[in-house]
Amino acid sequence: MLDIPSSVRVDVEALLAAQNHMGVCDALEQYAPVGKPDAMTAPHLPKVAGIDSTVPPPAHTVAPASPAPAPPSSPATPGTPGAPGAPGALIQDRLAGWVSDLTTLHELTERLARTAVLDEALHEVLRAGAALVGARRGLVVLEPADGLGPDTTVGLGLARADLGHIETVPRGATSYGRILDRADGTDEPEVHADLLSENGLDPRHREVATRLGYAASFALPLATEAAGQLGAAVWLYDEPAEPVERQRHLVGLYTSYATEHLARLLELERARTKSRTLAEELLPPRLPRVGGVQLAARHRTGPRGGGDWYDALPLPEGALGLAVGSVTGSGASAVAAMGRLRASLRAYAVMEGEDPVAVLSDLELLLRLTEPARSATALFAYCEPALRKIVLAGAGHSPPLVIGERRTEFVETSLSAPLGMLACWEAPSVEFSPEPGETVLLYTDGLLHRTGDPMDRAFARLHAAAAGVPRTIRDDPGAIADHVLHTVLPDGLDAADSEEDVVLLAARFE
Known part of the structure; x- marks a missing residue:
């Protein structure tokens, strides 16, 4: 609950209408009055579906413009909700964006939680991630680090033949291959904003990208400290592009939760496979x-x-x-x-x-x-x-x-x-x-x-x-x-x- 002075009221309808900005804490700090402030508590929205609610401000957020001079006939009082550049409007926009993003993550994780089969969950991760980063196609390579399997590749908007073409690219030249072969255990994404313009791109990778019609990629490891490394997810763009900071943060939160869910389904799939194998052997x-x-x-x-x-x-x-x-x-x-x-x-x-x-x-x-x-x-x-x-x-x-x-x-x-x-x-x-x-x-x-x-x-x-x-x-x-x-x-x-x-x-x- 935000305790904001009456001069900075949050209009509920405006809060729900705003969709694309966030970063309430920095706005509150920037516009805090000099001297002893009114009683105020920092915003602590509840965690949603295991998501950390600390979301950084997006890189594209524009600083508020200087207030324009008011017409002589209707002077505006600085600091009132209707004044241009008023802090209340910025807070409303950013808080609404924050709530909107958390709501989106909640809906996506709820959909993922309803999946009970590993293959279904992998497809859901691809669809949700594509919506968060603004991509149309992608693939998940499941390759658990413990070597116990199952190893599989699932595509979104890619036919089995397309996945076969991608698998002909040398492993070290692919985003998912570099993620899976890392020795340092870092969870940094692999970003290629303009794949075909990169110097040193593997010729086979260039040929496959041209044939399938993708020009950029964004890849994340499916790994957490508790679950270990399960694989990697790659989303493909038709044109040169890359997700902004806000999108990266949201998809990172989602994949962290998704990895834990996939780990549980993976153990269940292994148990089912063992039971089926035992029954078949008998x-x-x-x-x-x-x-x-x-x-x-x-x-x-x-x-x-x-x-x-x-x-x-x-x-x-x-x-x-x-x-x-x-x-x-x-x-x-x-x-x-x-x-x-x-x-x-x-x-x-x-x-x-x-x-x-x-x-x-x-x-x-x-x-x-x-x-x-x-x-x-x-x-x-x-x-x-x-x-x-x-x-x-x-x-x-x-x-x-x-x-x-x-x-x-x-x-x-x-x-x-x-x-x-x-x-x-x-x-x-x-x-x-x-x-x-x-x-x-x-x-x-x-x-x-x-x-x-x-x-x-x-x-x-x-x-x-x-x-x-x-x-x-x-x-x-x-x-x-x-x-x-x-x-x-x-x-x-x-x-x-x-x-x-x-x-x-x-x-x-x-």
């Missing part, structure tokens, strides 16, 4: 080749890693075991439990796979004894491709779907509770025979849950997607799985972050 590295049947699988894991899994293993006498399942929970513990459950089922399938009920009964007993606080669903099918005969049993799992030229229907399976929910699990198995050219689709409940629909509508959507498989791809189980996945989960729902894993295992019988 699943079959490749599907077996068995005569009379073609196999394909699709797996989508959530951001924290989940417990959905699938398996396909050759069994004695030319038989084939197919399994899908889901373990409750998410994160590393669910992934580990999934790995143990899958390994156990493989062992039981080799010993007594021709009896799916016995396989799941053994799995139920193991789960109750080793992990009593966890439950799971599972479906195991014993297939004889030469006879086109399948015997299957399920424990709390959704029924398979048969997709063919003349029918698309769910297999009638007996109802059963999930593994770990009963003192002793046992449910009768079912037997059926797919026709030549038909595909049996096994899946986990995550496919249904990701739709966001009630289960009856989700099953109807799945059936409609399977019935709509084009004739041209019915002989390819991988294409069938892709069609069902993208139809049931359109608009990127199959790839979006979700707590639900998705597994599809398709087997086409010849």
